[in-house]
Amino acid sequence: MKKDVFVQHRPEWKSRIGFLLAAIGSAVGLGNIWRFPYLCYKNGGGAFLIPYFIALLVVGIPIMVLEIGLGHKMRGAAPASFASVSKKWEWLGWWPVLLAMFGILLYYSVVVSWCVNYFFYAFNSSWTDSPNTFFYQKFLMLSEGGPFDLGNLRTPILFALLAVWIANWLIVFVGVQKGLERANKIFMPLLLILTAIIAIWSTQLPGAAKGIAVYLTPQFERLTDIEVWMDAFSQIFFSLSLGFGVMLAYASYLPRKSQIVKDAFTISIFNCMFSVFAGFGVFSVLGYMSNSTGKPISEVVKESIGLAFIVYPKAISSLPAFSREFGLIFFGILVIAGLSSAISILEAFASAVIDKFHYSRKIVVSVLSVLGFLGGIIFTTRAGLYWLDIADHFITHYGIIIAAIFECIVIGWVFKAEKLREHINHYSTWKLKKWWWDVSVKIIAPVVLTGILTSSLLEEISKPYGDYSRLATIVIGRDWLIFTLFFAIIVAVHEWKVEPKDRILTH
Numbered sequence: 001m002k003k004d005v006f007v008q009h010r011p012e013w014k015s016r017i018g019f020l021l022a023a024i025g026s027a028v029g030l031g032n033i034w035r036f037p038y039l040c041y042k043n044g045g046g047a048f049l050i051p052y053f054i055a056l057l058v059v060g061i062p063i064m065v066l067e068i069g070l071g072h073k074m075r076g077a078a079p080a081s082f083a084s085v086s087k088k089w090e091w092l093g094w095w096p097v098l099l100a101m102f103g104i105l106l107y108y109s110v111v112v113s114w115c116v117n118y119f120f121y122a123f124n125s126s127w128t129d130s131p132n133t134f135f136y137q138k139f140l141m142l143s144e145g146g147p148f149d150l151g152n153l154r155t156p157i158l159f160a161l162l163a164v165w166i167a168n169w170l171i172v173f174v175g176v177q178k179g180l181e182r183a184n185k186i187f188m189p190l191l192l193i194l195t196a197i198i199a200i201w202s203t204q205l206p207g208a209a210k211g212i213a214v215y216l217t218p219q220f221e222r223l224t225d226i227e228v229w230m231d232a233f234s235q236i237f238f239s240l241s242l243g244f245g246v247m248l249a250y251a252s253y254l255p256r257k258s259q260i261v262k263d264a265f266t267i268s269i270f271n272c273m274f275s276v277f278a279g280f281g282v283f284s285v286l287g288y289m290s291n292s293t294g295k296p297i298s299e300v301v302k303e304s305i306g307l308a309f310i311v312y313p314k315a316i317s318s319l320p321a322f323s324r325e326f327g328l329i330f331f332g333i334l335v336i337a338g339l340s341s342a343i344s345i346l347e348a349f350a351s352a353v354i355d356k357f358h359y360s361r362k363i364v365v366s367v368l369s370v371l372g373f374l375g376g377i378i379f380t381t382r383a384g385l386y387w388l389d390i391a392d393h394f395i396t397h398y399g400i401i402i403a404a405i406f407e408c409i410v411i412g413w414v415f416k417a418e419k420l421r422e423h424i425n426h427y428s429t430w431k432l433k434k435w436w437w438d439v440s441v442k443i444i445a446p447v448v449l450t451g452i453l454t455s456s457l458l459e460e461i462s463k464p465y466g467d468y469s470r471l472a473t474i475v476i477g478r479d480w481l482i483f484t485l486f487f488a489i490i491v492a493v494h495e496w497k498v499e500p501k502d503r504i505l506t507h
């Protein structure tokens, strides 16, 4: 195939807002709702916003610019982009998308299917007055024997997972404009409206002010704790969906004339404002809980799964009025936020395969959806939560961080940051400055990420993760990383049909 033909056939976003909404859809996920507010509370309240916004400016936005700029220039998903730098580095494009597709997406979809179940439970507060027992014993039926005591499949989760995969499949199957763009144009405004409703509603509850005070009252002395800073940097990185090859794939569908820098700022800032905003809702509800139970906030506060499936259900049941509606909106928000992130991972992997092997989108997406569903089944067993916990810990703490360090070094030093900066500045009205961008990509980001990685490793050595057996953390954690890396190398040595370099955008 001649190169022009191929490049011309690349799908494109219909509008700039379509791209922005899709990228925001990927970034705004469960982490914004169930992790950020908790981190803020734990790490000095309002004072945490200082390291958080510093992390945004010195690492988050620069890497966002890098990923969008690289995708725009190379007109390909992660593998094609890195292969265009040098064939030697192609594996670096495959590894994170493989980890995301056959790691994160498998369990992320399962978590979304829990939310789907809870959406229906919200109709009549099925969790009764003991959400804790309900979640672990009745819903998950968590096995007692640890990760390898799989027990049977949990059919309510399995069926919901099937539904989630049908949704993933449908949206990505029909393509960039008709699928991803259209879905996010519905999802994102809806997400915003529902979040606004529930946040404003929550602040009216008795005790809300107390909750918000705990969320935001600054404790500046906490800023001397190095862990606060590490939490800020890793949260920014995870929250912006960086290092997974997602932004690269999305940016590869940008038209030639694009505002790379402005768009990177818009996506990143919007994502962080959403987090801060969601925190008002979360802490108002926690304040209300503490008010109605008479317990201090520190006893009712929880993060992630504990917040969504235990504390919130409890709060919902105790609301004076409209508790059903509140529950439906809350779990609806989680489903939408999760789904718009899930489809971005599927797209990042599908586009990588299409770039290299030129199979049709419909076939690639269908095969991947079947594999994704089948692969998710292990997380629907009675040991599912253990598997999810271990896989997530290793992939997000090690896999993605290692890949991201390499990403910065390869683009910053091998490809050369100045070369990419020159490309980006050619198209953007907001120009990148060398002292900010090059320095961040070449030095600050890799140094900070290496610091985070080292500290996780040291902690791992002194105290292995969780209460799991050594075998479990090795097989489900470490081996998952090694296996995907191995696979990435195998796919990377395979020949290209059209040289990846032929697609590069020059001006």
Ligand code: TRP
Pocket: 026, 027, 028, 029, 030, 031, 032, 100, 238, 239, 240, 241, 242, 244, 246, 341, 342, 344, 345
């Ligand atoms: N940003 C998402 C959140 O805050 C989670 C996430 C991280 C993600 N990396 C991703 C989602 C890649 C989709 C794709 O919850």
